[in-house]
Amino acid sequence: MHRARGLVSVAVGLATFLAGPPAARADNEGELTVRGIRCGDTVTRSTRLTHDLACPGTDRPALRVVGEGVVLDLGGHTVLRVGPESHGSEGIVVLANSTLRNGTIRGFETGYVLDSDGEYQPDHVWLSQLTFVHNATAISHRNGNATLTLTDSRLMWNGVGVASEQDASSGTYEVRSTLFIGHRLAFDANFHSVDVARSTFSYNELVFWCPYGSVAFTSSRLERNGAVGRLPIGEFGYGFCNVASFVDTVIASNGSFAPTDQPNWEPFEFVLRDSRVTDNGNGLQVRTRTVDIQGNTWRENGGGLTLGDLPEYVPPELTGTVSGNQFLRNRGDGLRVTVPSTLRVSRNRAFDNTGWGLYVPGVIDGGGNAARGNGAGNCEGVSCASR
16 A cells, blocks of 8 residues: 555656756856857857757767856757767766756766866856766766755666765765656765755665765655665775765655665764655664654554664764654564663654564653554553553
């Protein structure tokens, strides 16, 4: 039942996206030059394409943008690679603060590259109303420190959606009202903070990887993916995910929360607020320092929520708040805390889980908890009413 409802919601979302995004704001509209661009051109002034651009997959990008403040409007056209696949082919390489909008990039090793060198040091670029399809990587930040803002776009059936070059690039990805579907990896937070709002992730093998950065989802949907996130501590020997945050977000009908070879999420801070977590294939194990878990519904998942310390030689005491949540009809425990801690647990309801309702020995009992109908027992570590 719940999986069917999830599929309907995804289908409605896809229909909305595939119908096309609303008209873009006309930045520098009066300054756009309409001209016939050719493969290999360098764009130095705001321009609108007049036709599709079919370029061979060579080591020369289809287009380079080097003009500061340039708006490159694809005019609803497609920039695509033709001919045999070529390792290293690039669609649009950007070396200046600029805007790319209104078109499709298809078939390249990397569809869009944000880069910098001794002469060019962009610090903020904008992408809107774009479709990236069948690229090995849709968007890549190769070098430098910058903010990339992606809005009203669709990333579909690429190998990786948004990626970054290890140890060479850093900054922020702002993702707004964008669809990610059918990727091996939707995005990585590798030396980047990724801030996602009002976006949908479906049918990806893995939504995100956070080896050294942070991730935040607001008012978004993560549905029917193979796994949601990979958040290991000690990646590369030193990496860690600083914050993993989900606010007003739906996490539903995913195969698992984490890949089987990294079953725990290990951010320094974990935030889950006002969200719905339903019908996922297993439970979520989070090892962390600080939690803010409030106002969520955790319903009919393959397991509940388990909280523990980070795997350090002398782990700090787990702390934070778990309050006002509902754990309903999950297989296994509703909520389990594996270590004594200063967590304050209050006003939670745990009904009809197959394991314990609230198994939280060693926490601070904030009162107002309720549990009934749980298979292994209702409450351990806090007092619970039955309603």
